[in-house]
Amino acid sequence: MELRILSRAARETEAIAEGLGKLLTPPFVVALYGELGAGKTTFIRGLARGIGIDQVRSPTFTLINRYEGRYVLYHVDLYRIDDEDEIYHLGLTELFEDPNAITVIEWADKGYPYLPDERLDIYFELSSDVNPDERWIHLKPFGSKAEYIVKLMG
Ligand SMILES: Nc1ncnc2c1ncn2[C@@H]1O[C@H](COP(=O)(O)OP(=O)(O)OP(=O)(O)O)[C@@H](O)[C@H]1O
Ligand SMILES: [Mg+2]
Numbered sequence: 001m002e003l004r005i006l007s008r009a010a011r012e013t014e015a016i017a018e019g020l021g022k023l024l025t026p027p028f029v030v031a032l033y034g035e036l037g038a039g040k041t042t043f044i045r046g047l048a049r050g051i052g053i054d055q056v057r058s059p060t061f062t063l064i065n066r067y068e069g070r071y072v073l074y075h076v077d078l079y080r081i082d083d084e085d086e087i088y089h090l091g092l093t094e095l096f097e098d099p100n101a102i103t104v105i106e107w108a109d110k111g112y113p114y115l116p117d118e119r120l121d122i123y124f125e126l127s128s129d130v131n132p133d134e135r136w137i138h139l140k141p142f143g144s145k146a147e148y149i150v151k152l153m154g
Contacts, residue, residue, distance in 0.1 A: 001147065003139040003154045006127065013039050013135060014046030016153075021050020023149050026071050027099050029116050031108030034124030039135050040106045043122070047104060048073055063090060072101040078110040087111045118143030120150070 007013040024030075030047070032040040045056045052069030058077075065075040074095045081087055087110070095103045096116045108115060123138040141147045 017046030038124035
């Protein structure tokens with residue numbers, strides 16, 4: 001089941017993401033897609049709070065940040081990656097295979113071939129010219145665990 005949620009403000013996006021964070025258990029991978037300023041980091045801030053993590057840095061130069069709350073959360077941002085070789089050297093596969101971690105990836109399209117088959121894809125779209133704060137958040141699960149979580153959110 002796919003789910004589309006309309007968010008009308010940044011704090012709504014955070015609240016939706018916090019709800020998701022409360023449902024997640026490791027191992028789990030969340031892949032985020034959407035243009036600059038679409039709300040990916042805002043979403044991760046909420047998701048982290050749902051895991052019991054308060055401080056999310058914006059990983060401008062560090063491509064991978066590690067946080068600890070109830071679980072370990074890896075925050076990956078592939079924005080600065082230009083070719084797939086660089087991704088290979090990041091060791092993403094190790095993160096994805098960590099049984100004790102949740103991994104969330106901004107600009108996941110840049111690492112698409114490396115993403116695991118079982119994951120939750122989330123697309124962020126600006127929804128309206130009238131209200132610049134509106135976003136569609138589109139959740140697309142792959143695999144039974146992600147399916148189950150999206151069902152709980154719906
Ligand atoms: N409904 C909304 N959901 C999320 N962010 C919103 C919303 N409305 C307004 N905003 C604002 O849009 C901006 C989103 O920035 P954010 O850093 O989360 O985007 P991003 O997708 O991570 O961008 P980048 O690709 O540059 O990392 C923030 O300034 C936030 O306050
Ligand atoms: Mg960001």
